[in-house]
Every structure is written in C-alpha cells, then in structure tokens.
Amino acid sequence: MRVLLIEDDDRVAGPLAEGLSRFGFTVDLARTGAEGLAAGESDMVLLDLGLPDMDGLEVCRALRMRSQVPIIMITARSDEVDRVLGLEIGADDYVSKPFGVRELIARIRAVTRRAQAPLVAPGPAPSPQAGGHGVQRIGPLTIDRRTRQVCLHGAPIALAPKEYDLLVCLADDPGAVCTRQHILDTVWQPNYFGPTKTLDVHIAALRRKLGDSSWIDTLRGVGFRLQAPAAQDAEPAWHGPARDVR
Structure with missing residues (x-):
C-alpha cells in the first residue's frame, strides 16, 4: 500500500515513516499542505491538521473534492469540534497524538476494509421500493x-462520502429503526472509538440536504429511522367536482 504522509514535524514524520515501512508500506512524505495536494496518487492519506502553510482541514476538504482516497487525520488538537468537523468534511478516521504505530496500522486496515467493501451486499431480491440495477426509490428520493448518486425530486444532491454511507445504511430498511451502534459499526467501523457526536453532526447535515427534517426520525436513546415525509409520499387527494350545496 502506498501511503501519503502529510506531516511537517520531522520528529513525528521520520519514526512514523520508518515504522510503516517495516510493515510493508511505501511512504511518500509531504511537509506542507501544498506539497500534499500536489503529490501523486496514493492508497491512503495520513494528514496532520497542524501544517505550516494551511489548515489540515482545508487540505482534507480539497482532497475529498477530487478523490475518494481514504483519509486518516493525525491531530494533537484536544478540541472535539475540530475532529468532528474533519470527519464531517470527508475524513474517514483520526488518531490523536501521541499514538503507536500498531494502533495507526490497525486503523489503516480498518478504514481500508470499509473502502473495499461492496456497496451492495448479496442478498434477497430488491424490495418493491427498489428499482432495477441497484437503484432504490423511497418516495421522491432516488439512490443509485x-x-x-442521490436525487430528490429528480435533482441531484451533493453528499459527502460519510453522508452518503449514512443514507444508504438508513435506506437498507426504510421505516425500520437503526440503532446508533449499528450505524457507527456500519458507516464508520466496528468498535469505533471516535466521538459519538459525529453521528449527530452527520444526521443534521443529511437532514439539511434533504430539505425536510422529517425524513429522518430520532428515537431518543435508540437510533434513527428513514422514511419519506407523509406530505411528499402521498398522492394528492381528489375530491371530485365542486357542488353547489344550498
């Protein structure tokens, strides 16, 4: 696996590159955000948030706009908001400094498994709500x-990778409740150790993009449920011709 390490601190970058190399990884080192964005293709990006020329969150956003390469943030920041924001704009996981090489490799392998997993697992025939060729319809919502690609009333919706994965997880059984733990295990990774608040952040972002918060119900202490809002799912009622009632 070719790993792009974007890290300006040689005290971290040197031992980390050496440790990854011992486990069979090929490491390309970039010491600034600009170098990282100009680097060639890689299978994984390890991204320090504290870079000298630009914020690592900006680098993450720029990478995600052009590529689906897995990104693991490396951060010394203690503020949960930074970590949640990084996950929201497209990072797949994060590790907090200081950390061990074995922990990082475990996270790399977990993220890689998720990235290589099939989008549609083999199973029974599609439900009546699903169209052919992997296209699912829930009211005016279409998921290909x-x-x-996701469309609402025929118009495409731009979703971040984790937002799309979250929507697909909820859409696997529309109307059924997905527990918080099931969502974290499916959309992030089994035994996810990051802040659970990131799930609420992604739910809020998905609701905004769907344009109606009633698309996703919250069952406090349990989880979430996806269903078309009644007003959007129902056909307009026909009351027949008007009559003059005297």
Whole structure:
C-alpha cells in the first residue's frame, strides 16, 4: 500500500515513516499542505491538521473534492469540534497524538476494509421500493448505488462520502429503526472509538440536504429511522367536482 504522509514535524514524520515501512508500506512524505495536494496518487492519506502553510482541514476538504482516497487525520488538537468537523468534511478516521504505530496500522486496515467493501451486499431480491440495477426509490428520493448518486425530486444532491454511507445504511430498511451502534459499526467501523457526536453532526447535515427534517426520525436513546415525509409520499387527494350545496 502506498501511503501519503502529510506531516511537517520531522520528529513525528521520520519514526512514523520508518515504522510503516517495516510493515510493508511505501511512504511518500509531504511537509506542507501544498506539497500534499500536489503529490501523486496514493492508497491512503495520513494528514496532520497542524501544517505550516494551511489548515489540515482545508487540505482534507480539497482532497475529498477530487478523490475518494481514504483519509486518516493525525491531530494533537484536544478540541472535539475540530475532529468532528474533519470527519464531517470527508475524513474517514483520526488518531490523536501521541499514538503507536500498531494502533495507526490497525486503523489503516480498518478504514481500508470499509473502502473495499461492496456497496451492495448479496442478498434477497430488491424490495418493491427498489428499482432495477441497484437503484432504490423511497418516495421522491432516488439512490443509485452503482454511481453513489442521490436525487430528490429528480435533482441531484451533493453528499459527502460519510453522508452518503449514512443514507444508504438508513435506506437498507426504510421505516425500520437503526440503532446508533449499528450505524457507527456500519458507516464508520466496528468498535469505533471516535466521538459519538459525529453521528449527530452527520444526521443534521443529511437532514439539511434533504430539505425536510422529517425524513429522518430520532428515537431518543435508540437510533434513527428513514422514511419519506407523509406530505411528499402521498398522492394528492381528489375530491371530485365542486357542488353547489344550498
């Protein structure tokens, strides 16, 4: 696996690159955000948030706009908001300094497994709500799992990778309740150790993009449920011709 390490601190970058190399990884080192953005293709990006020329969150956003490469943030920041924001704009995981190489490798392997997992697991025939060729329809919402494209009333919706994965997780059984733990295990990774608040952040972002908060119900202490809002799912009622009632 070719790993792009974007880290300006040689005290961290040197031992980390050496440790990853011992486990068979090929490491390309970039010491600034600009170098990282100009680097060639890689299978994984390890991104320090404290870079000398630009904020690591900006680098993460720029990388995600052009690529689906897995990104793991490396941060010494203690503020949970920074970590949640990084996950929201497209990072797949994070590790907090100081950390061990074995922990990082475990996270790399976990993120890689998720990235290589099939979008649609083999199973029974599609439900009546699903169209052919991996296209699912829930009221006016259409999810094309081949292209990872989502449309609402025929108009495409731009979703971040984790927002799309979250929507697909909820759409696997529309109307059924997905527990918080099931969502974290499916959308992030089993035994996810990051802040659970990131799930609420992604739910809020997904609701905003769907344009109606009633698309996703919250069952406090349990989880969430996806269903088309009644007003959008129902056909307009027909009351027949008007009559003059005297």
